[in-house]
Amino acid sequence: MKMTVTLLSSGLLALALTGCASQPAREAQQQLGQQSVLAVNWFQQSGEYQALTWQAFNAAQLAFDAAPSLTGKPKAVIVDLDETMLDNSAYSAWQAKNGQPFSAQSWSAWTRAQQALAVPGAVDFAHYVTSHGGTLFYVSNRDQKDYEATAANMKQLGFPQVTPQTMRLSTDSSNKQARFDAIQAAGYNVVLYVGDNLNDFGGATWHQGNAQRRAFVSQNHQRFGTRFIVLPNPLYGDWESGMAENYNKLTPQQQLSTREAQLRAWSGK
Ligand SMILES: [Mg+2]
Numbered sequence: 157m158k159m160t161v162t163l164l165s166s167g168l169l170a171l172a173l174t175g176c177a178s179q180p181a182r183e184a185q186q187q188l189g190q191q192s193v194l195a196v197n198w199f200q201q202s203g204e205y206q207a208l209t210w211q212a213f214n215a216a217q218l219a220f221d222a223a224p225s226l227t228g229k230p231k232a233v234i235v236d237l238d239e240t241m242l243d244n245s246a247y248s249a250w251q252a253k254n255g256q257p258f259s260a261q262s263w264s265a266w267t268r269a270q271q272a273l274a275v276p277g278a279v280d281f282a283h284y285v286t287s288h289g290g291t292l293f294y295v296s297n298r299d300q301k302d303y304e305a306t307a308a309n310m311k312q313l314g315f316p317q318v319t320p321q322t323m324r325l326s327t328d329s330s331n332k333q334a335r336f337d338a339i340q341a342a343g344y345n346v347v348l349y350v351g352d353n354l355n356d357f358g359g360a361t362w363h364q365g366n367a368q369r370r371a372f373v374s375q376n377h378q379r380f381g382t383r384f385i386v387l388p389n390p391l392y393g394d395w396e397s398g399m400a401e402n403y404n405k406l407t408p409q410q411q412l413s414t415r416e417a418q419l420r421a422w423s424g425k
Pocket residue numbers: 236237238239240351352353
């Protein structure tokens with residue numbers, strides 16, 4: 157009995173066995189989902205979101221053109237996929253409506269359904285790069301086992317250069333630095349990184365807390381808009397798990413408390 161209680165109090169197990177989660181855990185998970193509703197509404201409904209993505213890709217195009225060419229080294233652009241080129245907000249909406257945490261299983265099912273949309277401006281930018289002598293590398297932490305479904309979804313949306321050579325999905329680590337290094341080592345002049353997560357700009361912030369993540373931004377502030385292009389993503393990201401050590405292993409109740417504790421609020425009149 158003691159062991160049962162100990163195991164049930166483990167957030168990891170509570171998340172892994174959603175069907176067996178306690179009533180308070182289920183209610184907390186529902187509440188976590190409800191807190192995402194306005195972010196999903198903004199992402200799916202606002203013109204402002206779409207204006208920001210166009211702004212990002214217009215800046216990316218200018219930066220691509222302005223980057224100096226190096227003799228013998230073809231220009232390359234490294235882009236992330238999810239919430240950079242692909243809009244998966246219907247998966248976030250499903251989570252919010254059903255009180256579901258992220259899981260590798262449901263994410264893979266969503267991926268295989270091939271219902272992701274293109275982020276506004278993404279397809280145009282991809283064609284601009286490839287029609288102006290550039291190579292586009294899609295470096296994503298989607299799982300390699302979902303390569304075929306991802307490639308089919310992207311081709312159907314009109315993305316160019318979708319090949320096993322240019323689309324580098326995750327095979328071991330979610331730290332993208334090794335994949336970035338391999339592209340450089342293959343002789344490419346990587347002029348631009350495009351993503352919605354600081355991880356998309358190198359390994360420096362991988363698994364770091366938000367204080368370190370903000371410090372990275374401060375230290376590299378001159379690169380944003382020229383070498384690093386950021387897409388807005390209020391739905392999820394390492395900024396959320398950056399709010400507490402082992403955030404993804406906390407119980408839903410602990411995650412709710414963490415979110416509340418991290419608010420910087422006016423004390424009131
Ligand atoms: Mg992403």
